[in-house]
Amino acid sequence: MKTIICGGTIISASDEYKADILIEDGKIAQIGIDLSKIDVDEIIDANEKLVLPGGVDVHTHFDLPMFNTVSSDDHYSGHKAAAFGGTTTVIDFVPQTGNDLKKDIDGWLKKSEPKAAIDYGFHMNISIFNQDVADQIPGLIDLGITSLKVFTAYNSTLRLPDADIFKVMRIAKKYGFLTMLHAENGDIIEILVQEAVTAGNLTPEWHAHTRPAWGAVEAVTRGISFSAQTEAPLYIVHMNAAGEVDQLAYGRDLGLQVMGETCPQYLFFTVEQLLRPDGSKWICSPPMRSEEDNQRLWLGIMEGTIQVVGTDHCPFFFDGSKSITYEEIDIKIPGKELGKEDFTKIPNGLPGVGDRLPILWTEGVGKGRITPNQFVAVTATNPAKIFGLYPKKGVIQPGSDADIVIWDPNKRLTYGVEWSKHRTDYNLYEGWELEGYPVKVFLRGKCIVDGKKWQGNAGEGKFIKRMPFGQVI
Ligand code: URP
Ligand code: ZN
Ligand code: ZN
Numbered sequence: 001m002k003t004i005i006c007g008g009t010i011i012s013a014s015d016e017y018k019a020d021i022l023i024e025d026g027k028i029a030q031i032g033i034d035l036s037k038i039d040v041d042e043i044i045d046a047n048e049k050l051v052l053p054g055g056v057d058v059h060t061h062f063d064l065p066m067f068n069t070v071s072s073d074d075h076y077s078g079h080k081a082a083a084f085g086g087t088t089t090v091i092d093f094v095p096q097t098g099n100d101l102k103k104d105i106d107g108w109l110k111k112s113e114p115k116a117a118i119d120y121g122f123h124m125n126i127s128i129f130n131q132d133v134a135d136q137i138p139g140l141i142d143l144g145i146t147s148l149k150v151f152t153a154y155n156s157t158l159r160l161p162d163a164d165i166f167k168v169m170r171i172a173k174k175y176g177f178l179t180m181l182h183a184e185n186g187d188i189i190e191i192l193v194q195e196a197v198t199a200g201n202l203t204p205e206w207h208a209h210t211r212p213a214w215g216a217v218e219a220v221t222r223g224i225s226f227s228a229q230t231e232a233p234l235y236i237v238h239m240n241a242a243g244e245v246d247q248l249a250y251g252r253d254l255g256l257q258v259m260g261e262t263c264p265q266y267l268f269f270t271v272e273q274l275l276r277p278d279g280s281k282w283i284c285s286p287p288m289r290s291e292e293d294n295q296r297l298w299l300g301i302m303e304g305t306i307q308v309v310g311t312d313h314c315p316f317f318f319d320g321s322k323s324i325t326y327e328e329i330d331i332k333i334p335g336k337e338l339g340k341e342d343f344t345k346i347p348n349g350l351p352g353v354g355d356r357l358p359i360l361w362t363e364g365v366g367k368g369r370i371t372p373n374q375f376v377a378v379t380a381t382n383p384a385k386i387f388g389l390y391p392k393k394g395v396i397q398p399g400s401d402a403d404i405v406i407w408d409p410n411k412r413l414t415y416g417v418e419w420s421k422h423r424t425d426y427n428l429y430e431g432w433e434l435e436g437y438p439v440k441v442f443l444r445g446k447c448i449v450d451g452k453k454w455q456g457n458a459g460e461g462k463f464i465k466r467m468p469f470g471q472v473i
Helices: 077-084 101-112 131-140 162-175 186-198 205-209 213-230 242-253 264-268 271-275 291-303 356-365 372-386
Strands: 002-006 009-011 016-018 020-024 027-032 042-045 050-053 055-060 087-094 119-125 147-151 178-182 234-239 258-262 324-326 329-331 404-414 433-443 446-450
Touching (some): 077 087, 087 101, 087 433, 131 162, 162 213, 186 205, 213 242, 242 258
Parallel strands (some): 055 087
């Protein structure tokens, strides 16, 4: 099968140029001018449109059991929502349930393989650590799982003691893993939550008050110091506070192998959101901060301190006692209402995988905060490079997978839950006016989104074995 996308303007992380793209057997075969003369099966007209590499979202949680419920997008509905928003590759986290990492990975593959509609990889959470686990970690490289997430918070569940994080990072250095850090101070959170509960402070904003920014800043600094001492690369996930960005800049100025990711929610929202009657919609960990934090995060992206905008997509229903219709089936999954009376019981997490590109384009490129090249860099090329997917993913060049988004920079719409295809009952950006949206999305050469039409299928997404960590960008 041969297809040509002709007449579009290709945007890469560094260039912008008008050219045609020949796609052959799912790969980009050629880029040039006047390719439309070649005999092909299909010609796609991209005149007046931009042509971008498919987005790479390296931070999703599909079908994740937590808080006596499960995140409401599974590996099909989440992939479909991602595709509608211009993302063609995701990396999801495998939770560790015991001492057998392979068992957890096989379990996650079993859930995802039949449902996957876009390409995907896995990170491995390391939340239980002992010699047995340490011995199994190196074997993950052969499975194509080349990143490990560790936590300095969630004391009774996911947190590792500092000594174990240090040991994990030594293994990471030796075998070529990238360590990802969830940076908050678990001990202080425990104290503050206890105090809030005892004082009867149970409304959603207390979720934020009990997870202070200083804890995040301190934990980022701790992580950077571990990176310095182990000489292992470190990637800070979901950066949310100004001081974290300052510390990351400090580490990078020293030449340390440290990188960072933020997510759209931390660029646009503040703790004020949690005061709304529907404040639980914005509950995630780490929490929303202040406008100063939003501004510093934007600056971090602009100056290159932060390399990636991911999503931490982990949606729940706002009111899981009522069903929504998803692909003609009524579905309801317990959600934020579980914590109506007590913020400690609100499932942490929010939707975003489909929102990321459209929101960042309008608010970032449209408002002059970032260039179109920076947009491509932080949403596709940098995450692909950092997580061992490049140049298969994250770039439009001969030999790469033909994961391509035809983007209409002039498309105007009022965004919200109707547009985003997340399997939940709300959208954080309800009513936002957007300018710029995907019109066609290709996965390995197949058009899976054509305007409002879904042409993808469960099971068509492939698990991608990623390469070991390469280099810091
Ligand atoms: O609230 C969040 N972010 N839930 C997902 C888990 C995590 O820590 O990334
Ligand atoms: Zn996290
Ligand atoms: Zn997460």
